Amino acid sequence: MEQHGGATASSATTTGNIEVEDSGADFIKIKVSFGSNSFDVFTNPQSTFGDLKCVIAKSTGLDPKVQNVLFRGKEMDDDESLxxxxxxxxSKVILIENTPAKIEDLEMVEEIKESTPTKNEELENVEEIKEMSRGLEAVNRVREEINQFEEQVVSLETVVCSGIQVADKDFIYLTEMLMRQLLKLDGIDAEGEGRTQRKLEVRRVxxxxxxxxxxxxxNSNLTSDVQEKADEPSLPSSSSKVNQEGEVS
Incomplete structure (x- = not known):
């Protein structure tokens, strides 16, 4: 390398069909990867990435405005110091041409990524559907039991309304069974339609x-009426004779 008047001469090197310029000792060499090509550029270590883009522009012809330079996997801003x-x-950097068409393509890719559920999201959705289905099935099982007890309540109502006395234990039994159904419903973890159906069954019970x-x-009043009739005194018939002492003969 030959020096003239205190300046450091430079020589050109070509890598991957891209001609770059070698510089002197005060500059650092940066390896640039661009698509299938790679080449070296030289710049002052105190330069910014904006300055680096200008150097790259001389080698590639790419306007700095359409250059994205990545270092260690991160896109660097123009004002950041090397x-x-x-x-x-x-050190190695990656150069990406950021033309308007490619920007639109990148934005479209990002939109597709955002709108397309990941495998984890799909699995979560499947689990949520299964959980909702399990909750609804549990409510339906309890509903079948409630249907049976409701039939017994209707039968009991028919008997009592006809004036026939019913054993008190029948009321106690049915009340206890229905309270158990409330406890079952309360223990069901249901979402969506399952939760709605659970609320309806709770109100029904x-x-x-x-x-x-x-x-x-x-029914208790029916018992009192029967007892009152049993306690009423019998009146003497018209054929009975009353003696002087007031006795009925």
Missing amino acids: QMVGVKDN QGLVEKLDNLRAK
């Missing part, structure tokens, strides 16, 4: 329990 981010002699309380009170 030295401050750790660029040294023989509460209504049946209230009806049983009313029927039980009515």
Whole structure:
């Protein structure tokens, strides 16, 4: 390398059909990877990435505005210092041509990525659907039991309303069974439609329990009426004779 008037001469090197310029000792060599090509450029270590883009532009013909320079996998801003981010002699950077068409392509790719669920998201969705299905099935099983108890409540109502006394234990049994159904419903972890159906069944059971309380009170009144009739004194018939002492003969 020949020096003239204190300046350092430079020589050209070609790598991957791209001609670059070698510089003197005050400059560091940076390896640039661009598509299938790679080449070296030389610049001052105190330069910024904006300065580096201008150097790359001389070698590639790419306007700095359409250059994206990545160092250690991160896109660097124009005002960032090479030295401050750790660029040294023989460091490697990646050059990407960021033309308007390619920007649109990149944006489209990002939109597709955002709108397309990942495998983890798909698995989460499947698990959520399974969980909702399990909750709804559990509610349906309890509903079948409630249907049976509701039929018994209706039968009990028919008997009591006809004026026939029913054993108190029948009311106690049905009330206890319905309360157990409430506990079952409360223990079901349901979402979506399952949660809606669970609320409906809870209200239904509460209504049946209230009806049983009313029927039980009515049944108790039937018992009192029978007892009152049994306690009433028998009146003497018109054919009975009353003696002087007031006795019925």
